[in-house]
Amino acid sequence: MSYEKELAAAKKAVALAARLSQEVQKTLLQSQVWKKSDRSPVTAADYGSQAVVSLVLERELQPEKLSLVAEEETGDLRKQGSEVFLEGITKLVKDTLASEELYAASSLSTDDVLNAIDCGKSEGGCSGCHWVLDPIDGTKGFVRGEQYAVGLALLVEGKVVLGVMACPNLPLASAVCETDKSSHANVGCLFFATRGSGAYVQPLKGNSPPQKVRVSSNENLEEAKFLESYHKPIPIHGTIAKKLGIKALPVRIDSQAKYAALSRGDAEIYLRFTLNGYREYIWDHAAGSIITTEAGGVVCDATGKSLDFSKGKYLAHKTGIIVTTKKLKPWILKAVRESMEEEYLYL
Numbered sequence: 001m002s003y004e005k006e007l008a009a010a011k012k013a014v015a016l017a018a019r020l021s022q023e024v025q026k027t028l029l030q031s032q033v034w035k036k037s038d039r040s041p042v043t044a045a046d047y048g049s050q051a052v053v054s055l056v057l058e059r060e061l062q063p064e065k066l067s068l069v070a071e072e073e074t075g076d077l078r079k080q081g082s083e084v085f086l087e088g089i090t091k092l093v094k095d096t097l098a099s100e101e102l103y104a105a106s107s108l109s110t111d112d113v114l115n116a117i118d119c120g121k122s123e124g125g126c127s128g129c130h131w132v133l134d135p136i137d138g139t140k141g142f143v144r145g146e147q148y149a150v151g152l153a154l155l156v157e158g159k160v161v162l163g164v165m166a167c168p169n170l171p172l173a174s175a176v177c178e179t180d181k182s183s184h185a186n187v188g189c190l191f192f193a194t195r196g197s198g199a200y201v202q203p204l205k206g207n208s209p210p211q212k213v214r215v216s217s218n219e220n221l222e223e224a225k226f227l228e229s230y231h232k233p234i235p236i237h238g239t240i241a242k243k244l245g246i247k248a249l250p251v252r253i254d255s256q257a258k259y260a261a262l263s264r265g266d267a268e269i270y271l272r273f274t275l276n277g278y279r280e281y282i283w284d285h286a287a288g289s290i291i292t293t294e295a296g297g298v299v300c301d302a303t304g305k306s307l308d309f310s311k312g313k314y315l316a317h318k319t320g321i322i323v324t325t326k327k328l329k330p331w332i333l334k335a336v337r338e339s340m341e342e343e344y345l346y347l
């Protein structure tokens with residue numbers, strides 16, 4: 001199956017959500033960053049992006065019934081005292097949809113926006129079709145004015161078959177090379193992939209045609225570049241990198257933009273070990289993983305097994321996520337195994 005219609009809808013939804021997020025990021029104040037019950041940050045862009053994607057997918061794919069597994073919930077938005085925040089989100093969603101002539105969004109109410117966000121309550125699973133959305137992935141990066149992504153994927157019978165990811169602040173050239181950070185001219189990428197058809201990137205702005213992306217062909221580990229999350233240093237990453245003989249320091253990037261960067265060869269390795277049995281959500285990996293695998297890369301856990309997206313909103317995997325190229329995978333798994341043994345971590 002080619003998923004042409006689904007891909008077109010997903011690209012439209014993600015591009016519009018990215019536009020909304022860029023508007024919010026321009027003027028975001030610290031006081032507009034809310035904390036969820038788990039203390040993680042959330043902004044009008046997270047809620048607005050989820051509403052836009054939900055509304056666009058519903059409209060583009062009707063009469064199909066939409067099943068969406070998405071990060072944000074409306075509990076806090078429905079509480080007393082949230083009215084002004086919710087009005088602001090509704091205006092953002094309306095303005096964003098109005099920029100697409102097809103959408104007459106002028107009558108959109110706060111309730112419509114709440115319902116669109118609530119549409120993301122699906123639990124996913126191993127049967128049928130489910131969309132998986134991280135409306136703003138890397139909210140911490142977004143708040144800092146740095147990297148973040150809008151990631152949307154389609155699960156069919158428990159497997160990711162399509163992924164679209166907008167990285168509004170990612171350089172069109174490389175995420176890893178020294179770039180002029182004050183320049184906003186050459187940033188903004190839209191990555192996409194469908195199963196069996198390769199991975200592509202196009203600029204978010206303008207009408208340039210998509211270009212196929214491939215992972216790096218570098219086999220020299222001394223020169224390999226390695227990515228990790230921004231938020232917390234993970235000691236085992238250093239042990240693994242040392243064993244592999246990687247010379248450069250890790251490059252820290254927020255969000256699934258790490259998968260995107262690796263898929264076009266900016267780096268060869270992305271390691272994601274977490275502390276204290278943290279459970280990974282499928283929306284933090286679904287879009288990124290298909291983009292990387294379609295670009296010729298591999299995404300697996302510390303035992304070398306592919307990630308399993310079929311068990312609901314949490315990923316079912318053994319400790320650690322490894323994203324790399326096919327050629328480097330055996331070396332990395334060996335270094336991972338040895339490092340884990342040294343640190344008394346067991347699979």
Ligand SMILES: Nc1ncnc2c1ncn2[C@@H]1O[C@H](COP(=O)(O)O)[C@@H](OP(=O)(O)O)[C@H]1O
Nearest residue numbers: 134136137138139140229230231254255256284
């Ligand atoms: N301490 C922490 N800080 C930030 N994100 C964390 C985190 N622990 C887990 N996460 C998860 O990691 C995601 C960010 O990925 P990365 O670390 O690659 O930037 C977050 O997605 P959101 O930003 O969508 O909530 C969140 O789901």
Ligand SMILES: [Mg+2]
Nearest residue numbers: 040041071139
């Ligand atoms: Mg979050």
Ligand SMILES: [Mg+2]
Nearest residue numbers: 134137138284
């Ligand atoms: Mg996320």
Ligand SMILES: [Mg+2]
Nearest residue numbers: 071134136137
């Ligand atoms: Mg998020």
